[in-house]
Amino acid sequence: MRERLTRRDMLLAGGAAAMSQFAFRFERAESQSAAIRNVPAPVRDPAAYTAYIPTASKTGPFYIYTCEFDAAWAIMTTFGVEASLDEQLAAIAIDRRREPWYEWRSDGVYIFGGDITTSYSGDFTSNFLCRTTWRGMSPVFESFGFKVSRVSTRSRIERFLRRGRLIWIKTTVDFRDWTPATWITPEGNQLPVVLSNDHAMVIIGYNDEVVVMRDVLGPTDTNWERPYEFEVSWDRFLACWGAQGNDGLAVAPAG
Numbered sequence: 001m002r003e004r005l006t007r008r009d010m011l012l013a014g015g016a017a018a019m020s021q022f023a024f025r026f027e028r029a030e031s032q033s034a035a036i037r038n039v040p041a042p043v044r045d046p047a048a049y050t051a052y053i054p055t056a057s058k059t060g061p062f063y064i065y066t067c068e069f070d071a072a073w074a075i076m077t078t079f080g081v082e083a084s085l086d087e088q089l090a091a092i093a094i095d096r097r098r099e100p101w102y103e104w105r106s107d108g109v110y111i112f113g114g115d116i117t118t119s120y121s122g123d124f125t126s127n128f129l130c131r132t133t134w135r136g137m138s139p140v141f142e143s144f145g146f147k148v149s150r151v152s153t154r155s156r157i158e159r160f161l162r163r164g165r166l167i168w169i170k171t172t173v174d175f176r177d178w179t180p181a182t183w184i185t186p187e188g189n190q191l192p193v194v195l196s197n198d199h200a201m202v203i204i205g206y207n208d209e210v211v212v213m214r215d216v217l218g219p220t221d222t223n224w225e226r227p228y229e230f231e232v233s234w235d236r237f238l239a240c241w242g243a244q245g246n247d248g249l250a251v252a253p254a255g
Helices: 007-019 067-078 085-091 134-143 154-162 234-243
Strands: 003-005 101-105 108-112 146-150 166-172 180-184 190-194 198-206 210-214 229-233 248-253
Touching: 067 085, 067 134, 067 166, 067 198, 085 134, 134 146, 134 166, 134 248, 154 166, 154 198, 154 248, 166 234, 190 234, 210 234, 229 234
Parallel strands: 108 180
Antiparallel strands: 003 101, 101 108, 146 248, 166 198, 166 248, 180 190, 198 210, 210 229
16 A cells, blocks of 8 residues: 655644654745855864865755755855845756655655756745755756866765865755655656755865765754754765765856
């Protein structure tokens, strides 16, 4: 027997307790002012890192599930281009053929949505399943004159950071454990993803022990202590990143 659920079904059936692992319940962020183009204090002395790039932050996401675009905002703002959500949406392909939903089956979890290998899929104001990948985000950066390069290994992360590039990635919220899932596109292509805690962040530094992250998500009702900048061990980082198919994109200003 298959169980087909949408976020609406969960809200109706499970109540607040069942939704606590999914809901961030954000209002739309304030307009982009100087007050939110800040750079939080480094976790520790930047000299402790092999590479470290101070990176812009803001007080929360554009909307409830816009992490891909919030991470892109941080990267582009750091390099002097402040791209609004509307401007980013105008630059990305959006696949509206079906609003994502998921099913539990005997062999795992399957999410049915648009083609996230090239497009964005889902309603970012309400559907926790909405998402895209590095390939879908590439045109967003390129439309603002940035150069992008695929990143899928630790060695490339380190190399690009040393060259002054910031790295957009897909991982899990707070680098927590995940429920593995398979995303099915309308064409039948399958991608490894996570079910409930899909998230995008920015890698801003590293040394031999840790990776340094920028996460504009900030404190929410699922983690009031969530910092905007933090370290994660390489082992944990690679495990959570691998759950998302090592999805990453190095970004640098043209020239």
